Amino acid sequence: MSLAGAAELAGTRHLADLHRSMQRWFSEAARVLPWRSPDCSPWGVLVSEVMLQQTPVVRVLPVWEDWLQRWPHPAGLAKEPSGEAVRHWGRLGYPRRALRLHAAAVVIAEEHGGKVPDTHAALLSLPGVGEYTAAAVAAFAFGRRETVVDTNIRRVHARLVSGLALPSPSLTAAEMRLAESLMPDDVALSVSWNASVMELGALVCTARSPKCSECPVRESCAWRAAGEPPPTYTPKGQAWHGTDRQLRGAVMAVLRAAESPVAREIFERPAADLGFVADGATVPLAALHRLNSAPEQLERALEGLVRDGLAEMHDGGLRLPA
Template structure:
């Protein structure tokens, strides 16, 4: 075993036993999700992986299903304006992910004949696809032996191997070496290992209230053996209320339902009922106004949305990109 901690992983229990225990647990308890279906296309898996970044499954499911019904293949999305991707992204948050998926669809059509490429290197060449997403799609869509490391996997590794309550605030090279050393040599088992450890982190080995009694490998956990030491730092969640992110989200909610460009003045202060009707955005406009953001913050948010390609000016108003 190349990583020192891996040898201590299970005390006297071989690492192969952990692989098999996790595979059995996953087979019995894994959530039934559409992107895990054998019938799901590589495109569907790519879409799911992008949507699931920093977003819970329960919020992703209806949006993913809508996307796959509208755009079952990359070519279906590529022929649409990028603004349609943003519109149907809904309230998943971080809508630049929608733009990246649209750009990836265009690249798949132009460079890969409309089919999601099947190697890590080719996937990494798609717009907006980073190391994690490339590894996840290569593993889950194409059955390749790739080391997949997300927040849930990092937390399981930190507790199971390193005896830490939480992983480091950001991914380290040491964590990647550890993850590589834990991977099964068998290709099929490596895919299941990635999926099962990720599922364990999502359902059992959670950040705040781990359900250790339900863990299939609890007897091998270094953190439990150490007496469950507390975290060495206090995680800081992202602020929302009063932030530019909240304001940008409120503006995007208006643009997604507006049937014509929205004049900036309507965003700054309550418009007439006629104006609301013309924009087709009465409800989200009213919600935006209730937030009562200062004009300078609204101006900054609008400039940022245009700069990021999430909105554009047209006929004196703001709309989703065409």
């Protein structure tokens, strides 16, 4: 279906039926998640949105709970060294997100009286907060009518309205216009619509094995009506094994476990050396050494972590940023 067709759909009773069907389905099928609780603070919602980027819910839950117990308010995190945010980020991956959350907490504490700002524009001014995160927090934490578009929502829109197996590899202006045309006018319903379409993409309208028989709007799906045509491209997954990303993750695991700077030569120890003692605790090295990385790759990883602000040199060793 073209954008013009979507616009025509938006002016009909059919779209209202879609909104109601999705709202009913969401009320029955939605996962119970702590950041969806009415008691969850806007800070909790912001933390969840950053953690959930490129990371599944099952991995985020324990880390999110630890963060909110440790830092229930932005001011608490702002008082800590940025390295503590990285340490307690654990194995979520993409740890620069921890640095961005720390930087956002500092701005919230210093410029917003310790409260997460409640408008899209103000949220967008926070360090590391982009269009998606600003819209999602404004909608889910403050009940604003914002057009929220993540990977799951894009996929549902592509199939339901455009008849495509997958959305384009990157977000387009046409997709944003489509998403806006599908939004309910009612503010409360718009929040529910965003959440329900996102949940449908996560649980039912998945990328590889969509469960069409469980879809509440399958009778309206343009992709099914078109005979479920295959994707026009093959999505490229990110490589992991043997990459610099894997090595950086292993180095970060050592730094998180160490309370004091780790000498560079320790990273180069032979694979038989399973760990070292620092401040009375054994810091494991086995996972790092199992990678058997080339010296130049290790050097590149160490230099990259320092350059990205995830580690720093101190007393001749490497540590999390202070």
